[in-house]
Amino acid sequence: MGQIQVWTRPIEPEGSWAFVLFNSEGPLPSLVAVKLSDLGMEHPAGYSVMEVFDGSHFGNMKPSDVLKVSVNPTGAFFGKATVLQ
Numbered sequence: 001m002g003q004i005q006v007w008t009r010p011i012e013p014e015g016s017w018a019f020v021l022f023n024s025e026g027p028l029p030s031l032v033a034v035k036l037s038d039l040g041m042e043h044p045a046g047y048s049v050m051e052v053f054d055g056s057h058f059g060n061m062k063p064s065d066v067l068k069v070s071v072n073p074t075g076a077f078f079g080k081a082t083v084l085q
Contacts, residue, residue, distance in 0.1 A: 022071070050082075
């Protein structure tokens, strides 16, 4: 994704994901828009998405939904997507 590095990893409970959007360049923050399915999140019931560092909740999202976040230069967005049952 250009200057944005994307890292993902499956976590517990089964079907959940941790993910990092890292802005490797500057000098300004980057607006990142990414579809959950592009990160490998395909569960049809969707996910509860939150930012791990500050606890911000982005709501319940489906695989086709687009997450939009601002990532500071040389900063990271550390997300957790907990599968909904």
